[in-house]
Amino acid sequence: MTAVVATSNAVLDELREKIASLEGAGSRKRSVLPFGVPELDAQLPGGGLAFGALHEVAGGGNGAVDGAAAALFIGGIAARTTGKVVWCLTRFDLFFPALAQVGLHPDRVIFVECDKEETVLASFEEALRYGGLGAVVAELVRLPMTASRRLQLAAEKSGTLGLVIRRWRRQTEASDFGMPTAAASRWRISVLPSEPLPVQGVGRARWLAELMRVRAGEGGEFIIGACDGQGRIRLSSDTADRPDQTDRSFAVS
Amino acid sequence: MPAAKAQALVQGLVMIDADPAADLAVLERLTLWALSQYSPVVAMDPPDGIIMDTEGADHLQGGEELMLSGLVNRLRGRGLAARAAIAETWGAAHAIARTTSRETVIVPRGETARAVNRLPLSSLRLPAETVASLRTLGFATVGDLAAIPRAPLTLRFGPEVGRRLDQMFGRVAEPIDPIRPVDLVEVQKSFAEPIGAPETIEKYVSRLVRQLCLELVKRGLGVRRADLIVHRVDNTIQALRAGTAKPVRDIAWLTKLFRDRIERIEPGFGIEKLSLAAIIAEPLIEAQSASSLIEEQVTDVTPLIDVLGNRGGQRSFRVAPVASDVPERSVQRIAPTAAEDGATWPLNWPRPPRLLARPEPIEVIALLPDHPPVSFTWRGKRRRVKRADGPERIFGEWWKRSSEWVAVRDYFVVEDDVGERFWIFRAGDGVDAETGSHKWFLHGMFA
Numbered sequence: 001m002t003a004v005v006a007t008s009n010a011v012l013d014e015l016r017e018k019i020a021s022l023e024g025a026g027s028r029k030r031s032v033l034p035f036g037v038p039e040l041d042a043q044l045p046g047g048g049l050a051f052g053a054l055h056e057v058a059g060g061g062n063g064a065v066d067g068a069a070a071a072l073f074i075g076g077i078a079a080r081t082t083g084k085v086v087w088c089l090t091r092f093d094l095f096f097p098a099l100a101q102v103g104l105h106p107d108r109v110i111f112v113e114c115d116k117e118e119t120v121l122a123s124f125e126e127a128l129r130y131g132g133l134g135a136v137v138a139e140l141v142r143l144p145m146t147a148s149r150r151l152q153l154a155a156e157k158s159g160t161l162g163l164v165i166r167r168w169r170r171q172t173e174a175s176d177f178g179m180p181t182a183a184a185s186r187w188r189i190s191v192l193p194s195e196p197l198p199v200q201g202v203g204r205a206r207w208l209a210e211l212m213r214v215r216a217g218e219g220g221e222f223i224i225g226a227c228d229g230q231g232r233i234r235l236s237s238d239t240a241d242r243p244d245q246t247d248r249s250f251a252v253s
Numbered sequence: 254m255p256a257a258k259a260q261a262l263v264q265g266l267v268m269i270d271a272d273p274a275a276d277l278a279v280l281e282r283l284t285l286w287a288l289s290q291y292s293p294v295v296a297m298d299p300p301d302g303i304i305m306d307t308e309g310a311d312h313l314q315g316g317e318e319l320m321l322s323g324l325v326n327r328l329r330g331r332g333l334a335a336r337a338a339i340a341e342t343w344g345a346a347h348a349i350a351r352t353t354s355r356e357t358v359i360v361p362r363g364e365t366a367r368a369v370n371r372l373p374l375s376s377l378r379l380p381a382e383t384v385a386s387l388r389t390l391g392f393a394t395v396g397d398l399a400a401i402p403r404a405p406l407t408l409r410f411g412p413e414v415g416r417r418l419d420q421m422f423g424r425v426a427e428p429i430d431p432i433r434p435v436d437l438v439e440v441q442k443s444f445a446e447p448i449g450a451p452e453t454i455e456k457y458v459s460r461l462v463r464q465l466c467l468e469l470v471k472r473g474l475g476v477r478r479a480d481l482i483v484h485r486v487d488n489t490i491q492a493l494r495a496g497t498a499k500p501v502r503d504i505a506w507l508t509k510l511f512r513d514r515i516e517r518i519e520p521g522f523g524i525e526k527l528s529l530a531a532i533i534a535e536p537l538i539e540a541q542s543a544s545s546l547i548e549e550q551v552t553d554v555t556p557l558i559d560v561l562g563n564r565g566g567q568r569s570f571r572v573a574p575v576a577s578d579v580p581e582r583s584v585q586r587i588a589p590t591a592a593e594d595g596a597t598w599p600l601n602w603p604r605p606p607r608l609l610a611r612p613e614p615i616e617v618i619a620l621l622p623d624h625p626p627v628s629f630t631w632r633g634k635r636r637r638v639k640r641a642d643g644p645e646r647i648f649g650e651w652w653k654r655s656s657e658w659v660a661v662r663d664y665f666v667v668e669d670d671v672g673e674r675f676w677i678f679r680a681g682d683g684v685d686a687e688t689g690s691h692k693w694f695l696h697g698m699f700a
Contacts, residue, residue: 069700095608107593132552193672
């Protein structure tokens with residue numbers, strides 16, 4: 001029985017390799033950036049956020065307008081990469097001390113403030129093509145299919161992690177997030193009431209992370225604790241239901 | 254006024270002989286300085302002026318207005334009173350800069366005629382006797398002269414009057430012959446047959462870049478600022494300027510800086526000459542980029558910063574901490590290539606990832622002096638506060654502004670029913686009215 005399983009796996013592996021070579025992905029980097037949360041990583045092909053791909057993140061509810069949770073989620077991801085981070089936007093309303101608190105050092109981040117959305121797209125693509133950067137982030141309202149495909153190809157070529165924060169002027173405009181794009185994964189981060197403390201006060205923030213779409217994988221919903229000082233997230237104790245893990249984060253592998 | 258009369262009027266008047274030759278030498282030095290700083294096409298406009306073609310070069314200084322005010326301020330810093338004007342033609346800019354009472358003037362596109370209409374005749378760059386005889390005939394302004402038929406004028410004063418008028422209104426081209434320092438690193442290519450296709454231009458630009466880099470290698474220099482000057486067959490000049498954050502001798506990098514903007518060149522009837530000059534060059538010593546296999550290779554992002562910076566329509570910067578407790582003053586923008594000193598903010602207080610540019614007033618029900626609000630209304634929506642942390646008291650910086658002598662802000666982190674977290678503050682300590690208005694504001698959004 002085991003022998004049969006082994007051979008079938010070998011056949012499958014061979015087929016996978018063939019498909020990969022047909023896709024012309026010889027130069028493509030296959031590495032991923034794991035979240036270090038097994039439940040979350042299991043939903044992502046390769047066990048983490050793929051390098052050399054585009055990932056979209058939006059906020060839910062009021063977060064669709066202010067993009068605060070999305071920015072911090074992305075800040076946490078960028079903090080766990082190595083190398084410089086380029087952050088393209090039209091309106092600079094980030095308060096960097098908060099990003100420094102999730103482990104993103106100000107020396108690592110170069111901001112590009114653009115006059116127009118089109119310029120953001122152009123700078124984003126330029127930075128994605130450059131290669132050797134840890135991550136490239138863009139804050140965008142509109143992300144048409146054509147533009148996203150261009151960006152995805154640019155990211156694939158250089159193997160850079162491309163992160164898009166989608167934010168809109170009004171909450172009603174956020175229905176635009178249903179439109180298809182070429183991004184490899186699509187997330188929605190909504191805020192939840194913070195983790196209860198034994199005393200009065202605001203505990204560690206909790207988010208509802210919805211993995212709405214992921215290429216070659218299934219989506220899922222997770223209740224996570226916000227990024228800690230190293231940009232790591234963890235499953236919140238409510239869903240994990242494992243009291244022994246409430247006090248520690250998962251280490252990055 | 255005769256010197257004797259002036260001496261009689263002012264006691265202890267010091268007389269200095271005019272020295273036109275020395276004036277001209279200083280003007281030339283200033284012109285060379287302007288060439289390295291502002292524009293690829295700069296020429297002397299003796300006896301007292303400098304003329305520049307700033308088209309396609311102003312973005313490096315942050316736009317026309319900033320460039321102009323910066324220029325005047327820098328000259329003032331050297332003890333020179335200057336007035337500057339931007340107009341569509343040499344004639345108009347020359348006239349406006351010499352007649353205006355303001356320090357800087359920018360004439361919008363297409364409004365040259367309106368701007369020069371009321372200027373006196375003396376601003377037309379005509380010989381003094383011609384101006385005097387025109388005045389005798391009753392002409393006072395440029396507009397008067399432009400309104401009458403040209404033939405009688407030409408008959409009486411020769412073609413000069415008409416030529417100067419046409420130059421001022423932009424009907425006749427007046428190319429600027431750019432000044433060149435003696436030790437300039439410059440390469441050029443003349444074409445037997447004018448070229449115009451973008452691919453051809455690109456090909457020759459990359460050839461020029463290669464030649465320039467060879468020249469630079471010989472002298473051990475790297476480019477900080479490079480100019481591509483395009484001479485067209487109709488005797489007009491176009492210029493592209495590219496700046497770099499540090500000395501460069503890399504062919505691919507330099508080519509890319511120009512390639513992005515080749516589409517902006519208008520070949521018109523054809524280009525007969527291309528020239529590429531390193532306006533500012535600095536010593537460049539080749540350095541080894543990676544020292545060992547194990548060491549983590551750090552990618553140099555300066556080329557990317559250059560590409561983005563030369564494109565226009567965007568600014569790149571980094572942020573750095575400032576030792577200030579007031580949130581909006583604790584962040585400053587620094588150049589993307591500034592030295593990395595590893596400084597960061599204190600990490601022990603909660604800070605929101607998004608900060609409003611201006612704190613927005615909110616309606617609040619709260620117990621004084623140090624309780625968080627029970628509920629608040631922001632942008633027309635009432636929110637009940639479920640959990641709260643605070644106050645975090647921030648004092649005004651009295652050493653910066655005397656109005657902040659006793660000012661206080663009490664910051665709270667509040668969370669509403671659905672879990673949205675905000676950063677709100679009360680101006681004042683809740684007891685003493687002198688410390689603030691006791692009004693509440695929302696300052697940022699937590700994640």
